[in-house]
Amino acid sequence: RLAPAPSGATQSDDPRIGVNLASRGFATEQASDAQVVERLPGSGIGVAAVQRTREEDGWLLVATGYAAGHDASETLAADAGALAGTALSEGFDAAATAQRTLLDRFWAAADLTIAGEPRLAATLRANLFHLFASAGRDGRSSAAAKGLTGEGYEGHYFWDTEAFMLPVLSVLAPDIARAMLVYRAGTLDAAFANARALDHKQGALYAWRTIEGRECSAHYPSGSAQYHINSAIAFAIGAYVDATGDEGFLVEHGARMLVETARIWLALGDWADGQFHLRGVTGPDEYTALVDDNWYTNRMAQKHLRLAVSAAERVAGIDPEAWGWLAAEMELAPAELAEFARTADALHLPFDAARDLDAQDASFLDKPRWDVAGTPASEFPLLLHYHPMTLYRHQVSKQADIVLAMVLGGEEVSPERKRRVFDHYEPITTHDSTLSASTFAILANEVGHEAQALKFFAETSLVDIDDRHGNTGHGVHMAALAGSWLALVWGFAGFRPHGPQLRFRPTRPADWQGYAFGLSWRGTLVRVEVAGDQVTYRAVSGPDIVIGHHDSEIRLAPGASWTGALAA
Structure with a gap:
C-alpha cells in the first residue's frame, strides 16, 4: 500500500506552493452515505457531491454529481443530485458519446503534427488536452496556474491565464475563451474595490492573484504592484474579438471592462517633459520590483488605452442606444476618451541611446549584471536562495519581461532592435519561471536564432513530461503548456494576434521535415x-x-x- 502524498502546503518552504489555510479548509455542512456538502468559511463557496445508484442486470450502476457556488446547502445538493440522476438515467454510453463529440470538435481544430518529431508532437497534444480540460466553462471560473492537477498556487488565477492561455483557446475553443472572459467581467466590482484599496479614486484594478476577484497576494512588491494584469485582460479581450468577430461581447461586457480598467493608468501615472510615466510598478519579471517606467507595463498600457478607445467607438457604432446608456452609467465623456488617446501616444518607453538598447525599466541598465552563467546550479531558482532585495539590486530577470513585450507588443519595433533586446537580456534571465521559455522561443525564431528557438521550444513543451523544473508534483504548469502551442504557431509559423486578419510568416527549422496545425478564425x-x-x-x-x-x-x-x- 502506498503512503498518501503530502499536501502541497507542507512539502517545502517554496512560496509558489501555498500556505496552510487558516480556516483549515472546508467545513462539513451535510454528510450521509450518499451526499456531502462542504463550505469554505472564508469565501463562503460550497461544494456538494451526491451519489445515485441503481441495479441493472445484476450490476450496480453508480453516478456522482458535483455542484459548487454560494447557494444554500440544500440547493447545491439538489443541483448535484439532479446531475447524478441525469447521468444515471442516460447511462455510460450517452456520456461517452457526448464526450467523444466534444473532443472530436476540439481536435478538428487543435490536432497538430511535427514531422520527424513524434514525441514533441504527442507532448503538445497532451499539453492542449490539459488546457482544454482545465479551463472554466460556466462564466464563473477560469483556468488556474496548475489547472486541475495539483495544489500549487492553491488554485489561484493569475495574469498568465489571459496572456498565455486565452490566446490559444480563442482560436481552438472560442466558446471556452468567452466564458473565461465573462468570469472576469463578473469580478469587475472586486476590481473596483481593489483599486480603492490601493488609493486610486478612479478605475478598476484586477487582482494579480485571485479566485473570486479579491486580491490574494500577501507580497505587495512582486504581487499587488503588477498592474499589468489589467493590460493582460485587455489583450485577451482584443485577441478574442479579433479571432471570433464577437462584437456582441464588447457590447455586453468588453467595452465596460476596457474603459474601467484603462482608467487606472491615468490614475497611476503622471506627466513630465511631455511624456506620461508609470511609476512604482512591477512587471512580469519578479526579480525587479517597484520600478518606474517598466517597458512591458508601459507598452501594454499603451495598447490597452488605444483598445479602449477603439472598443468605445465600435460599440457606439454597433448599438448607439446601448452605448449611450453605458457611457452615462460610467460617466464617460468624449473628452476622457480623447485623454486616453493622448496618454497612449505619450507613454514613455525607456531607451538607452548610448547602448542603442531598449531598457527594461528606467533604472535597470544602470544596475550591476548578475553572473547567471557563474551561479552554481544548486542556487537556482534564485528566489529560494537569495533575499528579494538582493535580486532587486541587480540586472537579473526571473522570466521574460521586455522580451514578452516584444512578442505581445512589438509590432512597431524593428527586427534589429528586437535582436539586440534578445541578445542582451537572454544571458541575464534565469528562466526560473516556466512562463519564460515559450516567449524566448518565439522571439528567438523571429530574430533568426534558430538553435535557441528550438532549445526554448523543447523547454516549454517538455516542462512537465520531463519535470524540468523539479516541481511538477505540485501540478502542471498551465501557461507553459499553452506556451508550447504559442511557440509553434506564433514562433515557427509567425502568427501574431495583431488585428482581425489571420497572417503568417512561416519558417521551418532545418532539423524538421515540416509541421502542421489547425485553428478557427472567425x-x-x-x-x-x-x-x-x-x-x-x-x-x-x-x-x-x-x-x-x-x-x-x-x-x-x-x-x-x-x-x-x-x-x-
Whole structure:
C-alpha cells in the first residue's frame, strides 16, 4: 500500500506552493452515505457531491454529481443530485458519446503534427488536452496556474491565464475563451474595490492573484504592484474579438471592462517633459520590483488605452442606444476618451541611446549584471536562495519581461532592435519561471536564432513530461503548456494576434521535415501545413477567408487550398 502524498502546503518552504489555510479548509455542512456538502468559511463557496445508484442486470450502476457556488446547502445538493440522476438515467454510453463529440470538435481544430518529431508532437497534444480540460466553462471560473492537477498556487488565477492561455483557446475553443472572459467581467466590482484599496479614486484594478476577484497576494512588491494584469485582460479581450468577430461581447461586457480598467493608468501615472510615466510598478519579471517606467507595463498600457478607445467607438457604432446608456452609467465623456488617446501616444518607453538598447525599466541598465552563467546550479531558482532585495539590486530577470513585450507588443519595433533586446537580456534571465521559455522561443525564431528557438521550444513543451523544473508534483504548469502551442504557431509559423486578419510568416527549422496545425478564425477552420520549403493553407470549412502570407494576401473559399514558397 502506498503512503498518501503530502499536501502541497507542507512539502517545502517554496512560496509558489501555498500556505496552510487558516480556516483549515472546508467545513462539513451535510454528510450521509450518499451526499456531502462542504463550505469554505472564508469565501463562503460550497461544494456538494451526491451519489445515485441503481441495479441493472445484476450490476450496480453508480453516478456522482458535483455542484459548487454560494447557494444554500440544500440547493447545491439538489443541483448535484439532479446531475447524478441525469447521468444515471442516460447511462455510460450517452456520456461517452457526448464526450467523444466534444473532443472530436476540439481536435478538428487543435490536432497538430511535427514531422520527424513524434514525441514533441504527442507532448503538445497532451499539453492542449490539459488546457482544454482545465479551463472554466460556466462564466464563473477560469483556468488556474496548475489547472486541475495539483495544489500549487492553491488554485489561484493569475495574469498568465489571459496572456498565455486565452490566446490559444480563442482560436481552438472560442466558446471556452468567452466564458473565461465573462468570469472576469463578473469580478469587475472586486476590481473596483481593489483599486480603492490601493488609493486610486478612479478605475478598476484586477487582482494579480485571485479566485473570486479579491486580491490574494500577501507580497505587495512582486504581487499587488503588477498592474499589468489589467493590460493582460485587455489583450485577451482584443485577441478574442479579433479571432471570433464577437462584437456582441464588447457590447455586453468588453467595452465596460476596457474603459474601467484603462482608467487606472491615468490614475497611476503622471506627466513630465511631455511624456506620461508609470511609476512604482512591477512587471512580469519578479526579480525587479517597484520600478518606474517598466517597458512591458508601459507598452501594454499603451495598447490597452488605444483598445479602449477603439472598443468605445465600435460599440457606439454597433448599438448607439446601448452605448449611450453605458457611457452615462460610467460617466464617460468624449473628452476622457480623447485623454486616453493622448496618454497612449505619450507613454514613455525607456531607451538607452548610448547602448542603442531598449531598457527594461528606467533604472535597470544602470544596475550591476548578475553572473547567471557563474551561479552554481544548486542556487537556482534564485528566489529560494537569495533575499528579494538582493535580486532587486541587480540586472537579473526571473522570466521574460521586455522580451514578452516584444512578442505581445512589438509590432512597431524593428527586427534589429528586437535582436539586440534578445541578445542582451537572454544571458541575464534565469528562466526560473516556466512562463519564460515559450516567449524566448518565439522571439528567438523571429530574430533568426534558430538553435535557441528550438532549445526554448523543447523547454516549454517538455516542462512537465520531463519535470524540468523539479516541481511538477505540485501540478502542471498551465501557461507553459499553452506556451508550447504559442511557440509553434506564433514562433515557427509567425502568427501574431495583431488585428482581425489571420497572417503568417512561416519558417521551418532545418532539423524538421515540416509541421502542421489547425485553428478557427472567425468561423473558418484553417489548416496550415509546412513541408520542406513550401506551405499550404486550407480552408476546411466555414466562410471565405483572407489569409496573409508574409506581405501578400490569399483568398480561400471553403474547401480550397493554396500552396506556395515558405519564404516571402
